[in-house]
Amino acid sequence: MTLTSLDKEIIKALQQDLPQTLNPYETLAQQLHLSEEALLEKVRLFQEKGLLRRLGAVVRHHQVGYTHNVMVVWQVPEHLTTATGHHMAARPEISHCYQRPTRPNWPFNLFTMIHGTSEAACLDFVQELAAETGIQHYQLLTSLRELKKTSMRYFCESPAATE
Amino acid sequence: MTAIQDPIDQQLLNLIQQDFPVDPRPYKILGDTLGISESDALQRVNLLREAGIIRRLGGVFDSRKLGYVSTLCAVSVPDHLVPQAAALINPLPGVTHHYQRDHTYNLWFTLIAPSDEKLSETLGQLEKNLQTQADGGPLLNLPACQTFKIKVQFQL
Numbered sequence: 432m433t434l435t436s437l438d439k440e441i442i443k444a445l446q447q448d449l450p451q452t453l454n455p456y457e458t459l460a461q462q463l464h465l466s467e468e469a470l471l472e473k474v475r476l477f478q479e480k481g482l483l484r485r486l487g488a489v490v491r492h493h494q495v496g497y498t499h500n501v502m503v504v505w506q507v508p509e510h511l512t513t514a515t516g517h518h519m520a521a522r523p524e525i526s527h528c529y530q531r532p533t534r535p536n537w538p539f540n541l542f543t544m545i546h547g548t549s550e551a552a553c554l555d556f557v558q559e560l561a562a563e564t565g566i567q568h569y570q571l572l573t574s575l576r577e578l579k580k581t582s583m584r585y586f587c588e589s590p591a592a593t594e
Numbered sequence: 595m596t597a598i599q600d601p602i603d604q605q606l607l608n609l610i611q612q613d614f615p616v617d618p619r620p621y622k623i624l625g626d627t628l629g630i631s632e633s634d635a636l637q638r639v640n641l642l643r644e645a646g647i648i649r650r651l652g653g654v655f656d657s658r659k660l661g662y663v664s665t666l667c668a669v670s671v672p673d674h675l676v677p678q679a680a681a682l683i684n685p686l687p688g689v690t691h692h693y694q695r696d697h698t699y700n701l702w703f704t705l706i707a708p709s710d711e712k713l714s715e716t717l718g719q720l721e722k723n724l725q726t727q728a729d730g731g732p733l734l735n736l737p738a739c740q741t742f743k744i745k746v747q748f749q750l
Contacts, residue, residue, distance in 0.1 A: 434660070434661075442653070442655060442660070445652055445653035445655075446652055446653050446655065447650075447652055448643075448650055448651055448652055449614070449651045449652055451636075451639075451640050451643065452636075453619070453621055453632065453633070453636055454618055454619065455620065456616075456617075456618060456620075457618065467618055471616055471617070471618070474616045475616055477653075477655075478616070480659070481656055481659055482655055482656055482659045482660060483653050483654070483655055483656075484654045484655060484656045484744075485612075485613075485653070485654040486613065486614050486616065486652070486653045486654075487610045487611050487612060487613055487614040487651065487654075488607060488610045488611050488614065488639075488642075488648045488650075488651050489648065489649045489650045489651075489652075489654065490607060490611060490647060490648055490649065491646060491647060491648075491649050502695065502702070512740070513740065516740060516742035517742055519742065519743075520742035520743035525743060525745075526743070526744075526745045527743060527744055527745070528741075528742035528743040529666075529738040529739075529740065529741055529742065530738065530739050530740035530742070531666065531736040531737070531738055531739060532736060532737070532739060534734060534736075537734055537736070542666070542736075570697070571696075572695040572696060572697045572699075572702070573695060573696045574693040574694070574695055574696075575693075575694045575695060575696055575700075576693065576694040577692075577693055578676075578680045578683075578684060578692040578693060578694060578701075578703075579680075579683075579684045579689060579690070579691065579692035579703070580690070580691055580692075581690050582649075582650055582652075582654070582690065583655070583657065583662075583688070583690050583706050584687065585655060585657070585660050585662065586660075587687070588687070588708055
């Protein structure tokens with residue numbers, strides 16, 4: 432869908448924190464000079480069109496018990512990529528699963544983000560996946576340090592659009 | 595296993611990670627589902643926000659459907675120059691996640707940009723800066739060609 436400037440204003444508002452009140456949409460609508468009903472209709476439309484993937488709480492997974500995560504990259508034969516990707520995506524321990532291009536010095540084409548409650552649980556799970564899928568060429572990239580983690584702010588690029 | 599002990603808080607988090615109600619009285623709906631009052635639901639959510647367990651309560655958008663493009667990049671820099679490299683990478687507004695990892699390619703970050711042109715321009719400039727200021731190697735640019743799963747909910 433083509434986004435109007437009002438749509439972009441609504442998206443900018445929704446990507447921030449909802450007001451901590453009993454009727455957060457009413458507060459937001461007032462800020463946007465809209466009726467609450469008009470705002471709610473837009474939110475539902477964005478959800479229906481898939482623009483808004485999710486409206487809700489973004490939790491810190493460290494703080495809810497998922498203390499360990501590892502990125503595992505797999506070298507999957509081209510003709511098996513789609514089937515293997517779907518197989519891995521079905522497992523709840525995997526939060527993200529993508530096929531990415533290979534490069535001359537980079538042979539791995541399937542990327543998985545694995546979460547667990549301990550390092551051993553993550554490692555066991557990776558071995559289990561390798562045995563199940565028969566993919567033997569893979570590498571574990573453990574995160575040593577989080578250098579940045581934020582939510583994207585869309586439509587804030589031009590100086591005129593920032594407030 | 596989970597750091598959240600209170601069973602109502604657990605259920606509440608499971609609910610609102612999926613779908614915060616799009617309704618004039620969202621906390622009334624949550625309260626009714628959980629058998630607590632509207633004001634109790636609000637108070638619990640506010641406490642979880644203040645405790646930092648909820649990083650943000652808001653919308654997560656599909657960057658592609660908003661006309662944006664995204665990629666995952668990796669670069670190799672000497673360990674002692676990681677702070678210099680991070681000082682070049684992190685200020686870019688489209689960089690949302692950045693990790694140092696245990697690998698020859700030791701820095702991994704995601705980049706979102708309003709167009710392919712802007713993305714290439716940003717990466718080209720960044721690669722140059724990393725080479726001159728942080729002894730960085732060539733950038734590995736790996737945009738997704740197939741997405742099998744993006745899941746950000748954690749079952750408690």
